[in-house]
Amino acid sequence: VQLQASGGGLVEAGDSLRLSCAASGPTFRPRVMGWFRQGPGKEREFVATIWWSGGNTFYADSAKGRFTISRDNAKRTVYLQMNNLKPEDTAVYYCSAGTRTILSSITIPEQYDIWGQGTQVTVSS
Numbered sequence: 001v002q003l004q005a006s007g008g009g010l011v012e013a014g015d016s017l018r019l020s021c022a023a024s025g026p027t028f029r030p031r032v033m034g035w036f037r038q039g040p041g042k043e044r045e046f047v048a049t050i051w052w053s054g055g056n057t058f059y060a061d062s063a064k065g066r067f068t069i070s071r072d073n074a075k076r077t078v079y080l081q082m083n084n085l086k087p088e089d090t091a092v093y094y095c096s097a098g099t100r101t102i103l104s105s106i107t108i109p110e111q112y113d114i115w116g117q118g119t120q121v122t123v124s125s
Contacts, residue, residue, distance in 0.1 A: 001025040001114055005095045008119030015123070016083045021095030021116055023076040030097035033071060033078040036109055037091035037121075044094070046107035050078060058106055062088075085123045092118040 007019040019035070034049035048059045048069040057069050068081040078095060096112035105111040 001028050001097070003095050003097060003114055003116035005093065005116040005119040008093060008121045010122045010124065011085055013086055013123055013125050015085050016081070017085065017121060019080040019082070019093055019095070019119060019121075021078045021080075023097070028076050028097075030099055030114075032098045032101045032106060032112075034096050034098065034106065034112060035069060035078075035080045035093055036096060036112075037089075037093045038118075039088075039091040042091075044109050046109070047093070048080060049098075049101075049106045060107070082121070085121075087123050087125045089121060090123050092120050094118045 002024050003021050005021045011017055030052050032049050032051055035047040036044050037047050038044040046060050047063050048067055050057045050069045050071050066084045071078040095116040097114040098112040101111045
């Protein structure tokens, strides 16, 4: 299974972007799918995750109220709608899939098995 992220770009503060992550390959039944980001000189940090079957979502505090994660099971695609973007949101955004991820570990990158290549989001002030 491969994950292909897209939708990044250069925007101004206050603008919106929608990231997409499409899965390709054999049967794909993750437990969760998530978005992480890594800014310049920073560690990879959790942004949001969604349970593939139930659709429950969980967000980092920095994403609450501005970002929305969703999925289309038929298209095997997860989305991250990002509104009111801020310069501090500038980062490479990675989508990921976890097959054994548990609730207490959903913010930990090592709990996700499959990673996409990342898409750059740059927000100018």
